[in-house]
Amino acid sequence: MSCQLLNAKTAPLCQSNQEYYNIILDSIEEGVFTVDLKWVITSFNKAAEKITGVSKEEAIGRSCSEVFGSNVCNTTECAIRKAMHTDTPIINMPVYILRSDKRIPISVNASILKDRNGHVIGGVETFRDLSSIGQFRKSLRKHYSFENIVSKSQKMLDIFSTLLLIADSECTVLIEGATGTGKELLAKAIHNNSPQKNGPFVPVNCGAIPDTLIESELFGYKAGAFTDAKMDKPGRFERAQNGTIFLDEIGDISIALQTRLLRVLEEKIYEPLGSIRPKETNARVVVATHQELDKLVKEERFREDLFFRINVMKLKLPTLAERKEDIPLLVNHFIERFNRGKKKKILGLTQEAMAAVMLYDWPGNIRELENAIEHAFVLCKEELIRLRYLPDKLLSEINAIFATNGTTLKDIEKNAILQALQRNRWKKAATAKELGIDKNTLRRKIVRYGIEGNNKGKRNG
Numbered sequence: 001m002s003c004q005l006l007n008a009k010t011a012p013l014c015q016s017n018q019e020y021y022n023i024i025l026d027s028i029e030e031g032v033f034t035v036d037l038k039w040v041i042t043s044f045n046k047a048a049e050k051i052t053g054v055s056k057e058e059a060i061g062r063s064c065s066e067v068f069g070s071n072v073c074n075t076t077e078c079a080i081r082k083a084m085h086t087d088t089p090i091i092n093m094p095v096y097i098l099r100s101d102k103r104i105p106i107s108v109n110a111s112i113l114k115d116r117n118g119h120v121i122g123g124v125e126t127f128r129d130l131s132s133i134g135q136f137r138k139s140l141r142k143h144y145s146f147e148n149i150v151s152k153s154q155k156m157l158d159i160f161s162t163l164l165l166i167a168d169s170e171c172t173v174l175i176e177g178a179t180g181t182g183k184e185l186l187a188k189a190i191h192n193n194s195p196q197k198n199g200p201f202v203p204v205n206c207g208a209i210p211d212t213l214i215e216s217e218l219f220g221y222k223a224g225a226f227t228d229a230k231m232d233k234p235g236r237f238e239r240a241q242n243g244t245i246f247l248d249e250i251g252d253i254s255i256a257l258q259t260r261l262l263r264v265l266e267e268k269i270y271e272p273l274g275s276i277r278p279k280e281t282n283a284r285v286v287v288a289t290h291q292e293l294d295k296l297v298k299e300e301r302f303r304e305d306l307f308f309r310i311n312v313m314k315l316k317l318p319t320l321a322e323r324k325e326d327i328p329l330l331v332n333h334f335i336e337r338f339n340r341g342k343k344k345k346i347l348g349l350t351q352e353a354m355a356a357v358m359l360y361d362w363p364g365n366i367r368e369l370e371n372a373i374e375h376a377f378v379l380c381k382e383e384l385i386r387l388r389y390l391p392d393k394l395l396s397e398i399n400a401i402f403a404t405n406g407t408t409l410k411d412i413e414k415n416a417i418l419q420a421l422q423r424n425r426w427k428k429a430a431t432a433k434e435l436g437i438d439k440n441t442l443r444r445k446i447v448r449y450g451i452e453g454n455n456k457g458k459r460n461g
Helices: 011-027 046-052 064-068 079-086 131-143 154-168 183-192 211-219 255-267 293-298 304-310 320-342 351-359 365-379 392-405 409-423 428-435 439-449 456-460
Strands: 031-035 041-044 090-099 102-114 120-129 173-176 201-205 244-248 284-289 313-316
Touching: 011 046, 031 046, 046 090, 046 102, 046 120, 079 090, 079 102, 079 120, 154 183, 154 313, 154 320, 173 183, 183 201, 183 244, 183 284, 211 255, 255 304, 293 304, 320 351, 320 365, 320 409, 320 428, 351 365, 351 392, 351 409, 409 428, 409 439, 428 439
Parallel strands: 173 284, 173 313, 201 244, 244 284
Antiparallel strands: 031 041, 031 120, 090 102, 102 120
């Protein structure tokens, strides 16, 4: 009922309610507007003014398509139109609005408006600016990255804090970590910040080369050293001269080769197969393994003297399950890279997809997460990656968890928010940024899930 239909006695009360209504709308950080059945804007809050660059005075009374000019205006994909057609609220729908030849990515929620008698009288839409997420990603990359490694995990930040000192030295470095944790990336970071940075970086996967070939791969051979040796071939150590050689999966090499490698590390010389003269090497040696070498030593599968020689400076990479706070950061990192490489403009993951990604244990670590995001990129034709675009293995395990303990997506979201709050010491602004949601949205979810009440003592302590 409009104020015009009320008598003079009740008009001041209506005006007071309208002012109160406007105050509430203007306090919301998300953009909010309403339309009538002719798609004419009837209300427009301050956040909507800020995001669109259009004032309330300019917007009210105009068609919403004139004000927003989005990529879905006047189509069946219009969020309010879909809500009216399906009688179902639209949640987190990604669209673009056009402003001065600039596309602004927004996430939209829409519902229908009904009067007291249940008749549809219009629609309401809330939206948030997703361009700030891109700015936040750049800020995160600046503060939580070293070379191509991104992390906010304290274990990784501790490694970052010593990496420059380690790189500047000439000592041998041992990197331990499960498969897919980023051992080669860490080795490259050491090389790129070392005095040898202008020289070559030569990686060798010792576990992928047969025992019969690895010696010649590392040290090379002379012509005539064996039947098929028609000419001299330089080995990896020679190619790494003035640079760094990275020996990955060193725990897989034979005892005989371990003996030769020990001599290279101690005397800086080696002999190509078939040669009678030793060659000198100045290559920096960085080694890595997914195995626990001290256990291999006890089992007499790895030479103790070689272990002590390479264990000058040891860096141990945590698994992704041990640094789950890095998952949103890594997801954003991969999305940016794939957007550049695949010429797409995907903005991120839906909250349900991110919750599932946070719940999964990632036995393949960062490499598996990267592959999962790339898999989703191939299938996704939208601007947000939804749950259905994630790999079947991940989805089947998540569904198994649901089946065994009754977990729902709401439970996942609640758990993800709780963990993020704990990581950020209950600072709501930092938590909202990590989760890629508005602060007010986070507050509403905290109240909805009863998180604040359950953890009040922890938060205040």
